[in-house]
Amino acid sequence: MYIKIVRVQLLLLSFTCLSYASKAQDRIFTYTYQSIVLNKGQRELEVWNTLRQGKQDFFSRLDNRTEFEVGLGGNLQTSFYLNLTTKTKTVMEGSQKSTETNYEIGFSNEWKLKLLDPVANPLGLALYGEYGISSNEYELEGKLIIDKKINNLTIAGNATYEREFAPFYIDNQLKWEKEGHVDFNLAFGYALGHGFHLTQENNYKNVYIEKTLEHSALYSGLGFSYNRENFWVNFTALPQIKSFKEETDNKLDLNKFEKVQFRLLFSYAF
Numbered sequence: 091m092y093i094k095i096v097r098v099q100l101l102l103l104s105f106t107c108l109s110y111a112s113k114a115q116d117r118i119f120t121y122t123y124q125s126i127v128l129n130k131g132q133r134e135l136e137v138w139n140t141l142r143q144g145k146q147d148f149f150s151r152l153d154n155r156t157e158f159e160v161g162l163g164g165n166l167q168t169s170f171y172l173n174l175t176t177k178t179k180t181v182m183e184g185s186q187k188s189t190e191t192n193y194e195i196g197f198s199n200e201w202k203l204k205l206l207d208p209v210a211n212p213l214g215l216a217l218y219g220e221y222g223i224s225s226n227e228y229e230l231e232g233k234l235i236i237d238k239k240i241n242n243l244t245i246a247g248n249a250t251y252e253r254e255f256a257p258f259y260i261d262n263q264l265k266w267e268k269e270g271h272v273d274f275n276l277a278f279g280y281a282l283g284h285g286f287h288l289t290q291e292n293n294y295k296n297v298y299i300e301k302t303l304e305h306s307a308l309y310s311g312l313g314f315s316y317n318r319e320n321f322w323v324n325f326t327a328l329p330q331i332k333s334f335k336e337e338t339d340n341k342l343d344l345n346k347f348e349k350v351q352f353r354l355l356f357s358y359a360f
Contacts, residue, residue: 118287118315120326120353122246122277124237125214127204128161128359135159136357144349146338147180148189151348155198165205171198173224196224208237208244227256244287248275270298279315287315291326297346305346306335323356 117124128134138155152175159169173196181190200220208214218233230253237246252271257264277291290312297305313326329350333343342349 116317117322117355117357118244118279118317118324119246119277119289119291120313120324120355121291121293121328122275123216123218123233123235123248124244124246125204125206125208125216125235127165127167127202127216128159130161130163132161132359133159134357134359136355139354141352142348142350145179145344147187149179149348151175151177166201166203168202169200171196171200171222173198173222194225196222198222198229208239213238227254229254242281244277244279244281246275246277246279248273250275268300270301272296272298285317287317289313289315289324289326291328293328295347303335305333305343307331307333307343307347309351320359321357323354325352325354327352 116126136155136157136159138153138157140153142151142153143149154174156172157169158171159167161167173194175194175196176191177194178189178191180187198220199222200218202216202218204214204216206213206215214235214237216235218231218235220229220231220233222229222231232251234249235246236248237244250271250273252273254267254269254271256267256269258267259265273296274294275292277289279287279289281287291310293309295305295307295309296303308331309328310331311326311328313324315324316322327350330342330347332341333347336343336345338344
């Protein structure tokens, strides 16, 4: 089932590559959003791949998101995602360790409204909202986006709140675990010419369970972006630098968070 869905995604991407060319968004970051939106009628297909690795024991997770974006006009755009996750982790069977692999599938829909332009105005400003439905949880997310272009330098910042609802049972009674995620992103990109950017991103992550801060950590890493007329590709390696709430190994939180993440995005506009 999982392999068939991935094949469908590849076929969709191949189909768009046969479509007529159009100018793509000049997005240069992988984890940090910018205020730019598509023009009315413009469409874009993005493929996200995020590899998360490293916990106390073996852990590897691959997230794949296939996103279809469309500009609605009035500085508004919407997107639809097909989300696939493969997760392999260490489990205990009595006194013996082994690994198990789980698969998850979900759907998301986002809305993004640009209020100010990062070139024409002192700051770029946008509002972002997303809901997600998956096989094991439900999500609601809101985001404030600011950015600015100064000659070859692009600076972007995000403040994000996400609420997750996951089902579980206690004494045969269905309960809902409620997790709140408060993230802050700050990113810098420098244009090197010929469509290339060198990027640096920072992600300060906080997790609240039943209104209590349980996990807090900082990620920081380097990446690059390559942008052409109707195509772009972005990559970032983002290691965990420091845990501020719970430390498990080398001052990191390897219970809730991973040691390092790698994200590759590529897109084609049509």
